[in-house]
Amino acid sequence: MMDSNNHHHLLATIAVLGALFxxxxxxxxxxxxxxxxxxxxxxxxxxxxxxxxxxxxxITTELVCPNNLSESPLGNCIVGVGSPVAHVCPNGYSQHxxxxxxxxxxxxxxxxxxxxxxxxxxxxxxxxxNVPRCFQVIPKVEQEIQExxxxxSTLDSARNVCVAKPGRGNR
Numbered sequence: 176m177m178d179s180n181n182h183h184h185l186l187a188t189i190a191v192l193g194a195l196f197x198x199x200x201x202x203x204x205x206x207x208x209x210x211x212x213x214x215x216x217x218x219x220x221x222x223x224x225x226x227x228x229x230x231x232x233x234i235t236t237e238l239v240c241p242n243n244l245s246e247s248p249l250g251n252c253i254v255g256v257g258s259p260v261a262h263v264c265p266n267g268y269s270q271h272x273x274x275x276x277x278x279x280x281x282x283x284x285x286x287x288x289x290x291x292x293x294x295x296x297x298x299x300x301x302x303x304x305n306v307p308r309c310f311q312v313i314p315k316v317e318q319e320i321q322e323x324x325x326x327x328s329t330l331d332s333a334r335n336v337c338v339a340k341p342g343r344g345n346r
Contacts, residue, residue, distance in 0.1 A: 217341055221328070223341065232323075240253075246315075253311070256310055268280065277289060
């Protein structure tokens, strides 16, 4: 059996160990991990690198006309302008001598207006009334666009990274 002195000593030891253990637990849970410290130190999307918050700038692509060419009404790129090659009847219609319109080849009573046509590689433009034009066109090309750095950060052009100062006020 245990005498009362040993019993008190055992209880005191358990109490001290319990207090010590709970203080270790509180300390362990109170300390943020390195990941949590970094996430608090840098704005969202940035990562700590040698004491600075950095992120790569966002790159997007868009379709553009190369060499500052103008865009046609149909969204292509104009490389030249020409005259319409013909003022012709639409498909399925034919021109009869002395008539200013076209007649359907299968239904003679069905008529249609003549239409302008452009050569292959050209696009008809009728935006100016009574002045049809043919634009020589090429399709747009993909171009990479570097988006500006987020607010509160600057571009380090030598390394091509966005840099923000660490600190809790960044969130």
